[in-house]
Amino acid sequence: MFLHVDYTSSRPLYEQIREQVHLMISQGQLKPGDRLPPVRQLASDLATAPATVARAYRELEQDGVLKGKGRSGSVITERRPILAPAERSRRLQQAAEQFATQARMLGVDLNEAIQILTESWLPEQ
Amino acid sequence: MFLHVDYTSSRPLYEQIREQVHLMISQGQLKPGDRLPPVRQLASDLATAPATVARAYRELEQDGVLKGKGRSGSVITERRPILAPAERSRRLQQAAEQFATQARMLGVDLNEAIQILTESWLPEQ
């Protein structure tokens, strides 16, 4: 199996696929030039509709990490920065604030939050 | 105005209300025994539907920080909201992973993520 999704999660399937691919890239399991499985194959592996996988692939292209249509399947590319710096930092801040809010709701202080974030980051690296 | 919400956020309104109340409690702006505004009044203050506020109040009751309805309005309760440790750390981890995922998708490394998280933390407290 190429990647894992959680059908019970409220997170959309195409988002889970997108995130998994990002994760595998940042962990070095996927490198520029590697090919992703064809849409239909991954769809049948995940027991989902092809359109769902297609949407994940499309968004990965918009993220600038995937390339290729029709030619020869979908290929991991060198990462291109595609967002304006202002937009990038806006999204980052929003994500950080959301985490900070939830952590504070649970009575966590900054140091504990940083520690948990570090553990959640990656095993190695 | 009792609290602030961001109508342009993709975050549900009832979640924003819930978080604001939690935050005000942890900052001491709300103390046990204090009363929250009636559902209809807060709803009209926020220019939203009463059902939205009602849902926020309902979830706050489930969180264990709010009590009583019908007769004398809603009152902040004494006991600190205490989750089972396992549930608490499960929620924390999930929130941290969500932030980590989004940060990685934006090409951020751990150090930068920690810095942004620190800035997003409240100045005081």
Place this chain on the structure above:
Amino acid sequence: MFLHVDYTSSRPLYEQIREQVHLMISQGQLKPGDRLPPVRQLASDLATAPATVARAYRELEQDGVLKGKGRSGSVITERRPILAPAERSRRLQQAAEQFATQARMLGVDLNEAIQILTESWLPEQ
């Protein structure tokens, strides 16, 4: 009728919708704060599937000109630059080269191309 599409064009419907909205914004027919018709209504006006209109709206959000989910329909926003400058100019150059190539194939010189581009731009402005 809110906007016009060409069912015989090879251009995808959702792209045509997206472009029409961009055009109406640049012509001042749509201003920040204006609301677009609900997905289902526009879909029935255009005799297309709701998913097609939904996709156009989603891409308009990614373009940074449309905002709003669930809350109260889709609203035109102040335009936010959302692409990295490098990506923006890459796309521009690619579009320009495509036009230049086709024009040269038809034996057009630069001056004539500029004149035709100017006429294609906008009636007023």
Place this chain on the structure above:
Amino acid sequence: MFLHVDYTSSRPLYEQIREQVHLMISQGQLKPGDRLPPVRQLASDLATAPATVARAYRELEQDGVLKGKGRSGSVITERRPILAPAERSRRLQQAAEQFATQARMLGVDLNEAIQILTESWLPEQ
């Protein structure tokens, strides 16, 4: 190598080949009577399927700039490719509108578009 194609472009290969040949004619690198490489040879040069090259040749024949097949390979014809004026200006307008649309979607004004078009034009000619 006879001509260059960009495998990463979303532009179909057969279109790129067709355009390159047009371009080489308009630049005098190809003259009436010159022969194009056999389909199979060009296909192997470009590492593509013969059908792709065959399609490019077929469209060049329809364009009226290439003639003959089967016996002695494909030969550039004498007569300049001449479209009916109405058809020519229709194609030009369509290409111009397509560029104008994409430029507007990127928030570009007419002057900037003209400047980029000028830079995209070939230095010589």
Place this chain on the structure above:
DNA sequence: GTGGTCTAGACCACA
């Protein structure tokens, strides 16, 4: 056989 587009529905979260 690759991905892209579109259909005609369904169910869900939010207000």
Place this chain on the structure above:
DNA sequence: GTGGTCTAGACCACT
């Protein structure tokens, strides 16, 4: 009633 998600297919362009 709003948009979001997903299904289970179909057809098409390109290789």
